[in-house]
Amino acid sequence: MEKRGNNGRSKAVLDAAAFLNSSFFAYDDAVTTPRVLDEVKSRSAVIDALLRNGELNVITPSKTAVETVKHAARKLGELYKLSETDISVLALAWETGGTLVTDDFHIQNVAEEMGIDYKGITEKIRKKIKWVRKCSRCGRRIPPNYRGTRCPHCGGKIIYSSN
Numbered sequence: 001m002e003k004r005g006n007n008g009r010s011k012a013v014l015d016a017a018a019f020l021n022s023s024f025f026a027y028d029d030a031v032t033t034p035r036v037l038d039e040v041k042s043r044s045a046v047i048d049a050l051l052r053n054g055e056l057n058v059i060t061p062s063k064t065a066v067e068t069v070k071h072a073a074r075k076l077g078e079l080y081k082l083s084e085t086d087i088s089v090l091a092l093a094w095e096t097g098g099t100l101v102t103d104d105f106h107i108q109n110v111a112e113e114m115g116i117d118y119k120g121i122t123e124k125i126r127k128k129i130k131w132v133r134k135c136s137r138c139g140r141r142i143p144p145n146y147r148g149t150r151c152p153h154c155g156g157k158i159i160y161s162s163n
Contacts, residue, residue: 012100015036077131
């Protein structure tokens, strides 16, 4: 379900990649988070113009939306791969119902899990992946809440593997 602006261009929730790849020109009524703007300071003149013209709005997602994203990310084993900026943009897309514009596969994976519409700028995931942490030596699965980098059973290195 794509959101539409006044001139038929898509409404979108923009991740940093949309700014870094100049993809933001394709959207009306675009939104992003303060955290994304902090990451793309190099484009400040362009961003300032978009903000002045009302073509870009900056919204902080609610705590409820952030917690909802964290829950979904934890379920997929993606939580520790997402930055606070990634979580904020996912939360904003979930909260507004906008189409998330990102090239980040971890963000796309969580968006897929949550039923958030998303569009890759240059790349898009082929399927949703559930990541599990496991020991590279003994193969045991490691609970997502375990914070160590070594297996508590044999001392092997903990790695992420798709399920």
